Amino acid sequence: MPELPDLAIVTEAFQAALAGRSLVAASAPGPLTVRGTPAELTAFAGQRLERVSRRGKFVTFQFDRDRIVVNAMLTGRFQLAVPAVNVPSSTALVLRFGPRAAPPPDVARWTRGAAWLPADDAVVEVRYRDPTQMGKVYLIPTGTERPVPGFDESLAPDADDPKLTLDAWRDRIRRHPGELKPLLRNQQFVAGIGNAYSDEILHAARLNPFRKRSSLAAEEIDELHRAMRTTLERAVAVLRKRVPPTFETEVRDFMAVHRKGGEPCPRCGTRISEVSSRSEATSWCRGCQR
Numbered sequence: 001m002p003e004l005p006d007l008a009i010v011t012e013a014f015q016a017a018l019a020g021r022s023l024v025a026a027s028a029p030g031p032l033t034v035r036g037t038p039a040e041l042t043a044f045a046g047q048r049l050e051r052v053s054r055r056g057k058f059v060t061f062q063f064d065r066d067r068i069v070v071n072a073m074l075t076g077r078f079q080l081a082v083p084a085v086n087v088p089s090s091t092a093l094v095l096r097f098g099p100r101a102a103p104p105p106d107v108a109r110w111t112r113g114a115a116w117l118p119a120d121d122a123v124v125e126v127r128y129r130d131p132t133q134m135g136k137v138y139l140i141p142t143g144t145e146r147p148v149p150g151f152d153e154s155l156a157p158d159a160d161d162p163k164l165t166l167d168a169w170r171d172r173i174r175r176h177p178g179e180l181k182p183l184l185r186n187q188q189f190v191a192g193i194g195n196a197y198s199d200e201i202l203h204a205a206r207l208n209p210f211r212k213r214s215s216l217a218a219e220e221i222d223e224l225h226r227a228m229r230t231t232l233e234r235a236v237a238v239l240r241k242r243v244p245p246t247f248e249t250e251v252r253d254f255m256a257v258h259r260k261g262g263e264p265c266p267r268c269g270t271r272i273s274e275v276s277s278r279s280e281a282t283s284w285c286r287g288c289q290r
């Protein structure tokens, strides 16, 4: 499931690769995934892409008039490719962009001059594919009311939002009872964290995923905030190096505990525990997570 670090890489890279280009064609080979009409999709042609951004687990393509919001859910993936590369199976949406005069000024520093950036005079496509069709693509023509579930006032601050200070964190967490793993995954508490990074953050904080928030001491609450920030920052640094140009690939092998059940804990050597339900797993270390 794409989470904040995965989507941060995609949005920063796509902003660098695509902003300033006009859409020459849009198609929906997987129309069940798209919320909107064929006419609304066609109307994106000719519009200039202004900005690609992320909020929580939502990716927004803001064009000069209309916008597209994608919630990739469990299995949605983005590919950046030239049209000559075959469109992968289960592709739900293809956005084809034309040349541009120059890259936009507002791009992330790590993307500047990157070898994977398509040439400004090249035609380039974004393909969104989703084998389970659980994710959704929302077409939002300006002036149209089309609710995007979860992408509203209820969405919490992003986990990497500088405004989510330690004080703000202490204040917010007080209002959320329950176990720590579902707490971190609750997008109304903090946005952008899912199944994998919640395991990693709790391991970094030395906290058991099944602990109740109400059992945390004040310093443990503070440690959880610190662990969240450092875990996500480190992941973003790794993914910037390893994900491009295959943005559709989820890189997870660098993780400390998630999906590492049975392997030794990198901190204390205890065999990592894992419980699975359906497609999800919770992994933690009984040796050093209390």
Ligand SMILES: [Zn+2]
Binding pocket: 265, 266, 267, 268, 269, 270, 285, 286, 287, 288, 289
């Ligand atoms: Zn351990």
